[in-house]
Amino acid sequence: xxxSTSNSLAGRTIAEIRKDFPILExxxxxxxxxxxxxxxxxxxxPIPVLEAMDHYxxxxxxxxxxxxxxxxxxxxxxxxxxxxxxARFIHARQSKQVIFTRNTTEGINLVAYSWGSANIQAGDxxxxxxxxxxxxxxxxxxxAQRTGARLEFVPVTxxxxxxxxxxxQLLEQQPKLVAFTQMSNVLGTINPAKAMIAxxxxxxxxxxxxxxxxxxHLPLDVQELDADFVCFSAxxxxxxxxxxxxxxxxxxxxxxxxxxxxxDMIRTVxxxxxxxxxxxxxxxxxxxxxAEAIGFGAAVxxxxxxxxxxxxxxxxxxxxxxxxxxxxVPGVTIYxxxxxxxxxxxxxxxxxxxxxxxxxxLDQEVGVAVRAGHHCxxxxxxxxxxxxxxxxxxxxxxxxxxxxxxxxGLQKAQQIFHF
Amino acid sequence: xxxxxYREYILDHYKDPRNYGTLESPDIHSEDSNPLCGxxxxxxxxxxxxxxxxxxxxGRGCAISQASASMLSEMIEGKTIAEVIALxxxxxxxxxxxxxxxxxxxxxxxxxxxxxxxxxIAGLEKPNDEDDEDE
Numbered sequence: 001x002x003x004s005t006s007n008s009l010a011g012r013t014i015a016e017i018r019k020d021f022p023i024l025e026x027x028x029x030x031x032x033x034x035x036x037x038x039x040x041x042x043x044x045x046p047i048p049v050l051e052a053m054d055h056y057x058x059x060x061x062x063x064x065x066x067x068x069x070x071x072x073x074x075x076x077x078x079x080x081x082x083x084x085x086x087a088r089f090i091h092a093r094q095s096k097q098v099i100f101t102r103n104t105t106e107g108i109n110l111v112a113y114s115w116g117s118a119n120i121q122a123g124d125x126x127x128x129x130x131x132x133x134x135x136x137x138x139x140x141x142x143x144a145q146r147t148g149a150r151l152e153f154v155p156v157t158x159x160x161x162x163x164x165x166x167x168x169q170l171l172e173q174q175p176k177l178v179a180f181t182q183m184s185n186v187l188g189t190i191n192p193a194k195a196m197i198a199x200x201x202x203x204x205x206x207x208x209x210x211x212x213x214x215x216x217h218l219p220l221d222v223q224e225l226d227a228d229f230v231c232f233s234a235x236x237x238x239x240x241x242x243x244x245x246x247x248x249x250x251x252x253x254x255x256x257x258x259x260x261x262x263x264d265m266i267r268t269v270x271x272x273x274x275x276x277x278x279x280x281x282x283x284x285x286x287x288x289x290x291a292e293a294i295g296f297g298a299a300v301x302x303x304x305x306x307x308x309x310x311x312x313x314x315x316x317x318x319x320x321x322x323x324x325x326x327x328x329v330p331g332v333t334i335y336x337x338x339x340x341x342x343x344x345x346x347x348x349x350x351x352x353x354x355x356x357x358x359x360x361x362l363d364q365e366v367g368v369a370v371r372a373g374h375h376c377x378x379x380x381x382x383x384x385x386x387x388x389x390x391x392x393x394x395x396x397x398x399x400x401x402x403x404x405x406x407x408x409g410l411q412k413a414q415q416i417f418h419f
Numbered sequence: 420x421x422x423x424x425y426r427e428y429i430l431d432h433y434k435d436p437r438n439y440g441t442l443e444s445p446d447i448h449s450e451d452s453n454p455l456c457g458x459x460x461x462x463x464x465x466x467x468x469x470x471x472x473x474x475x476x477x478g479r480g481c482a483i484s485q486a487s488a489s490m491l492s493e494m495i496e497g498k499t500i501a502e503v504i505a506l507x508x509x510x511x512x513x514x515x516x517x518x519x520x521x522x523x524x525x526x527x528x529x530x531x532x533x534x535x536x537x538x539x540i541a542g543l544e545k546p547n548d549e550d551d552e553d554e
Contacts, residue, residue: 354481356456356526357425364424373456387457387479416425417482 009314009396010306017306018397020046032367035402040185040213040345040393041371042235045299049238052298053291064290065264065281079290082297083280089300090230091221092247096279099246099253100288104212105135107231107246108179110283111208112139114256115229116177119206122148125175127205129154129162129191130383131184134376136210140179154180156383160187160336167196171203178205182214186375186391187336188319188345190214194225201226206252212236216395217315217343219308222247234292239299243292246283253279260285311396315344318394322346322403329410335389344394347375350410353417355390361416362390366409368402424517425482433482438492440475449537453525458484462533464495466541471495471503476533481526483515488530490514495534504544506531 009017018024021044028034036044062072064079080095087095101107120126126140130153144151152170155163162180171178178200182193193209200207208229211220215230216237222230229252233244248256258265258276262285267275276282303311320339323346326332331351336342350358355372362368371391374381381387392406445463452459458480465473474492478485491511495503511531512519519527539546 354456356481356523357483360424360523374454378454381457387459417430 010310012306014314014397014399018399020048020302021397022047024397028367029364035366035368035405037392037394037398037402037406038369038371039216039395039398040236040391042241043216043238043395044397045240045295046238046302048302049240049295049298053240053295056291056294061290063287075290078294078297079288082293082300085297085300086245087247089220089304090215090247091223093223094250097247097250097253099248099280099283100293101231101244101246102242102289103233103235103244104210104231105139107229107244108136108208108210109139110246110259111229111231111248112143114259114283115206115252116143116147118255118257120147120149120176124149124177125152125170125173126150127152127154127167127170127175127178127180127200129180130156131160131162131187131189131377131380132179132181133185133210133212134378135212136179136181136208137379140177149176153379156187156380159338160184160189161341162189162191162196164192164196168199171199171205174203175200175205177208179208179210181210181212183211183217183343183345184336184377184380185213185345186347186377186380186389188342188347188393189337190218190341190343193227197226213343213345216303217308218312228252234296234299237299238302239296240289240292243289243296245296250279253283256283258285259283262286264288306396314396315394315398316340318398318400318403319344319346321400322392322394322406325403325407326410329407329414331414332410335384335386344398345391346393347389347391349386349389350413353413355388357417358390358410358413361413362406362409365412366405368406368409370406426517429482429486429515429517432486432489436476436485436489436492438474438476438489438496441477442473442475445475447537447541449533449540451529451533451536453480453484453529455525456481458526458529460484460488460529460533462488462492462530462537464537466500469500471498471500476530478529480529483519483523484526484529487511487515487527488533491530491534500538500543503534504538506534 023044026034060074062075064076083098084095087098154167183190197207206228209227211230211232215232228249230247235241265277265285267277333349335347359372373388442463446466447464450461460478462476474496476488538544
């Protein structure tokens with residue numbers, strides 16, 4: 001597709017960056033360019049990520065740890081190097097604080113089971129928010145059911161921001177844990193994580209930050225935020241599916257019992273008992289996703305080369321442009337805060353057109369991929385009395401021309417459904 | 420494939436659904452929803468002498484789910500119970516007349532599921548496990 005020359009990222013034009021993503025050259029429904037506006041669900045992958053994984057499988061694959069031969073040692077070194085890259089990317093003090101998981105969901109479940117079972121008792125309070133993805137809600141519901149803990153929720157304002165006044169009140173009840181998203185996957189709202197974490201700590205709570213949407217799009221410094229646990233997935237940030245990380249403060253991780261038992265996570269095993277390996281391997285039972293970890297490392301390299309400030313700046317530009325363009329279409333309702341308070345996510349509805357019909361029309365008429373549904377945030381949908389929304393989301397490869405085509409698609413949908 | 424997907428007759432059923440509403444004292448009432456997209460549908464049937472004498476449906480959702488419900492309601496009115504039991508996905512697809520992608524099949528077949536669920540509740544047919552089939 002033609003991209004305007006004014007678009008550039010860290011000295012490279014967007015057109016050049018787009019060439020790193022082969023999928024963006026494909027067409028759909030005949031010869032329509034594929035317009036991918038669903039990066040909040042999963043991003044596309046650049047060639048360096050694909051090549052890193054391919055190279056590993058072609059030339060360096062063997063199981064990791066304990067292999068006393070060159071290729072296994074190479075594989076182990078590549079896996080651990082990826083861990084170091086990710087640790088630096090989020091400014092963790094030590095790479096052993098970075099535990100490989102399958103995804104954000106698994107990281108949250110790990111904390112809910114391991115930390116939760118050791119620290120949460122009947123009557124204890126866990127504070128969540130109304131804008132959580134199901135993955136940062138259901139694990140805590142399960143924990144509450146197992147232990148008799150209570151859940152309280154920070155409400156959301158009409159324009160998609162957390163009611164911090166109520167958050168402050170809830171903290172007076174001395175919660176054991178506060179878990180919230182740094183960026184809403186539906187509204188795009190960027191929550192004031194640093195201040196919220198400081199407040200939670202002052203109230204004596206441990207904080208888990210769901211960074212599934214923020215890590216791919218914002219500079220992330222876990223030490224500056226002072227977060228206790230942080231979880232995110234590779235596949236939303238240019239990396240492969242099947243791998244994510246849990247970051248945790250060392251003292252917390254060391255005091256936690258293992259999550260899953262098996263190979264790699266043990267020090268000694270006897271028939272009736274075992275002792276645990278050091279961090280991070282204590283929490284990494286079984287053969288890890290080695291190629292995916294290496295791909296994750298390559299994705300982090302790619303983002304670092306662009307610079308996360310630049311990534312954020314580009315997305316803010318696209319989001320501001322898209323908000324204006326969508327607002328100009330009569331009958332379009334947009335959910336969430338103003339551009340300066342949100343990441344590259346816009347949920348919206350078109351009057352008289354169900355979001356699923358809209359998504360089908362956008363796909364078939366103009367080749368635009370958006371998501372439609374409840375976005376795994378049903379309580380938030382209930383909050384706004386919605387069954388579903390359509391959602392467009394952006395990344396480093398999104399250009400304004402694609403937003404224009406989205407708007408054309410909306411107008412086509414309105415023509416088709418004109419009552 | 421283009422504008423064809425939302426053909427005029429589909430949009431007509433969506434905008435002007437047949438047999439829309441509820442019955443005061445239905446012999447059979449059933450409902451179901453598609454949590455994925457929030458589609459919701461309920462259906463009332465009046466049965467006399469082994470025939471469906473009246474049908475009403477009410478719901479909210481996408482054009483595909485609501486139009487297929489409207490079309491299904493036209494199909495079943497006046498039919499014998501045996502004929503209604505025999506209705507399946509192919510009949511819905513034929514009425515819609517468009518290819519339905521796997522992602523949209525739950526929308527297209529919601530009304531059919533509600534119908535068969537109602538017949539099963541009334542003991543007129545065995546509960547089926549159609550949802551467990553690979554699609």
